[in-house]
Amino acid sequence: MKIKLITVALLTALGTTVTVAADNDIAALVEQYIASGFKQGEKQHTERIVQDETQKQCTTYRNKIPSEMQKAFMERERATIKYPESGKLSGNWEQGQKTFTDGFAWRVGTIMPDKPDAVRGGNCYACHAADPKEVAAGNIGSTLTGYGKLRGNTPETIKYTYEKIYNSNTYMPCSSMPRLGHNGVLTPEQIADIVAFLVDPESPVNK
Amino acid sequence: MSRLTIAGLVTSALLAGVAFAAEEPNADAYREMTYGDRDANPALLVIDRGEELFKEKRGPKNVSLEQCDFGLGAGVLKGAYAQLPRYFKDTDRVQDAESRLLTCMTELQGFTVEELTKQTFANDKRNEDNTDLEALTVYIAAQSDGMKINAPAEHPKEQEAIKVGEGIFWRRQGPLDFACATCHADDKKRIRLQNLGNFSKAGVDVQKTMSAWPTYRVSHAAVRTMQHRMWDCMWQMRLPDAQYGSPMTVALIAYLNAQGKDGTYALPGMSR
Numbered sequence: 001m002k003i004k005l006i007t008v009a010l011l012t013a014l015g016t017t018v019t020v021a022a023d024n025d026i027a028a029l030v031e032q033y034i035a036s037g038f039k040q041g042e043k044q045h046t047e048r049i050v051q052d053e054t055q056k057q058c059t060t061y062r063n064k065i066p067s068e069m070q071k072a073f074m075e076r077e078r079a080t081i082k083y084p085e086s087g088k089l090s091g092n093w094e095q096g097q098k099t100f101t102d103g104f105a106w107r108v109g110t111i112m113p114d115k116p117d118a119v120r121g122g123n124c125y126a127c128h129a130a131d132p133k134e135v136a137a138g139n140i141g142s143t144l145t146g147y148g149k150l151r152g153n154t155p156e157t158i159k160y161t162y163e164k165i166y167n168s169n170t171y172m173p174c175s176s177m178p179r180l181g182h183n184g185v186l187t188p189e190q191i192a193d194i195v196a197f198l199v200d201p202e203s204p205v206n207k
Numbered sequence: 208m209s210r211l212t213i214a215g216l217v218t219s220a221l222l223a224g225v226a227f228a229a230e231e232p233n234a235d236a237y238r239e240m241t242y243g244d245r246d247a248n249p250a251l252l253v254i255d256r257g258e259e260l261f262k263e264k265r266g267p268k269n270v271s272l273e274q275c276d277f278g279l280g281a282g283v284l285k286g287a288y289a290q291l292p293r294y295f296k297d298t299d300r301v302q303d304a305e306s307r308l309l310t311c312m313t314e315l316q317g318f319t320v321e322e323l324t325k326q327t328f329a330n331d332k333r334n335e336d337n338t339d340l341e342a343l344t345v346y347i348a349a350q351s352d353g354m355k356i357n358a359p360a361e362h363p364k365e366q367e368a369i370k371v372g373e374g375i376f377w378r379r380q381g382p383l384d385f386a387c388a389t390c391h392a393d394d395k396k397r398i399r400l401q402n403l404g405n406f407s408k409a410g411v412d413v414q415k416t417m418s419a420w421p422t423y424r425v426s427h428a429a430v431r432t433m434q435h436r437m438w439d440c441m442w443q444m445r446l447p448d449a450q451y452g453s454p455m456t457v458a459l460i461a462y463l464n465a466q467g468k469d470g471t472y473a474l475p476g477m478s479r
Contacts (some may be wrong), residue, residue, distance in 0.1 A: 029367065030374035037375075037455025044447040048381045055379040059386070062377050106382060109448035111328065111438070126398045135232055136399045140390065178383040185382060 027060070045108045054169060054179075063174035070173050077169040082181065084188040089162040089195060090153075096197030097131070097204070099190045100124045106185070120185055122165075122194060127177070130197070131204040140176060148199035148206040161195045234400050242425060242477040250345055250423035250475035253337050253430045257346025260339055266316025275311035277304065277347065289351035289472060292461045294362040301368040303460045305344055305434045306452030327451045328435050331427035340451075344432045345421040345475055352474040356417055358464040365461065368454075372462025375455060376406070385444040387459070401479065406466055414470025417463055422476030430475065433460050 034049055054077065057065060065073055083089065102121020105114040124130065129137035130144040137143075151157045163170050166181030166188070180186045186194075197203050242248070261272045277287035278295070292303040298310055312318045329335040337345075359365055379386040390398065392407035404412035421432045431439075434449075437456040441449040449456050 026370050026374050029371045030378060033371055033375060033453075033455040033458055034378065037450055037453045038441075038447040039450055046447050048446055051378075051380050055384060058379045058384075059377060062388070106445050107442055108445065109442060111448050112330070112332065112442065138396075138398045140393075140396050140398065176389050178385070183382045183384065
């Protein structure tokens with residue numbers, strides 16, 4: 001009986017070890033395949049395939065960070081946030097509408113790269129509805145129509161909205177939304193303009 | 208059809224979509240009207256060119272591709288595409304149709320990989336005709352029209368490719384923090400009006416996509432292959448150019464075909 005129990009325990013332990021090892025092997029192979037999967041050389045920006053800690057964790061846990069890790073995760077993301085020099089977190093809504101709408105550039109490679117100096121937009125309609133007049137809005141993100149009407153144009157809402165756009169992972173670990181400020185896609189001033197587009201009572205979002 | 212008529216069709220189709228389903232705009236009706244007719248698929252012309260290229264004696268060795276083995280034996284094309292990617296003993300790796308094509312064009316015909324991959328895809332911004340690689344691929348693929356997606360998963364390297372492909376599918380990277388899964392792991396999502404399949408689960412979404420490529424893309428005025436689709440997704444994620452026929456792209460395709468098993472090929476496809 002005792003021997004039988006020990007055998008079962010041993011087998012269970014072995015089974016677990018084998019599964020974990022297999023997952024680690026696959027993860028290591030993924031990195032090998034990725035490393036050889038892209039063209040090298042000028043204009044390729046291969047640094048983009050190197051993951052930071054956030055991307056690594058979101059990959060390992062497939063975007064479901066264990067609850068005991070979430071606090072540290074979100075604190076790390078919060079520490080990355082930078083604010084506009086003016087201190088104004090809500091800017092010009094009309095300029096914000098333009099930045100919100102503009103297709104985002106920054107594609108690289110040699111086959112069909114964007115102009116490196118092209119002004120970048122947020123391309124927010126790819127995923128979010130906002131101005132109800134824009135029919136062709138995606139639905140990966142939440143709908144933002146009536147955002148300011150619902151949440152008010154308060155300092156709290158403005159701060160939350162700015163931080164959410166700057167680093168979406170501050171409020172939701174492994175959010176699908178890019179960390180637009182932290183990753184250098186948009187400047188703090190551009191983000192403040194988008195905030196205004198979302199909260200200003202004069203913006204079509206809230207009409 | 209004049210530009211004005213097309214614009215009118217788009218507008219009325221969009222309006223119809225909005226009128227019938229205010230919550231979920233979609234352009235399905237427009238798409239059906241525009242490219243629902245299989246006999247009007249411009250890819251049929253590219254397939255003819257691919258067949259000529261396949262049977263013509265070419266390259267430094269002046270031989271055709273008729274002895275190329277796509278997995279079912281030398282020269283057998285019928286049903287071969289439906290059973291790719293698969294493990295090939297001679298190269299000791301898992302290959303999709305396009306990486307296999309490179310093998311045959313170098314081994315049989317004597318071309319070099321460098322010259323073959325100098326320009327893999329037609330540049331739609333310059334309104335170019337399809338490249339030889341694209342024409343050959345769609346010809347080979349079309350020989351599996353009506354058959355079921357049935358890539359083997361018996362060899363350990365085939366199993367590895369599928370597993371690794373799944374890992375790549377979930378890997379987040381780049382300035383947008385995107386993985387394939389960011390757009391393709393939930394039901395009924397869209398980028399603007401473009402529907403996005405949920406490829407994280409086996410079933411209809413992934414079957415529908417994998418069985419319709421290579422496809423004639425109306426917006427590119429060119430046939431596009433699965434290798435182009437992989438490059439395009441990476442490009443949209445703001446990543447470097449995916450290497451044509453690399454183990455990375457082949458692993459992704461192996462994963463997607465495993466998810467889409469038993470979907471029925473309708474080739475060539477036609478899409479936005």
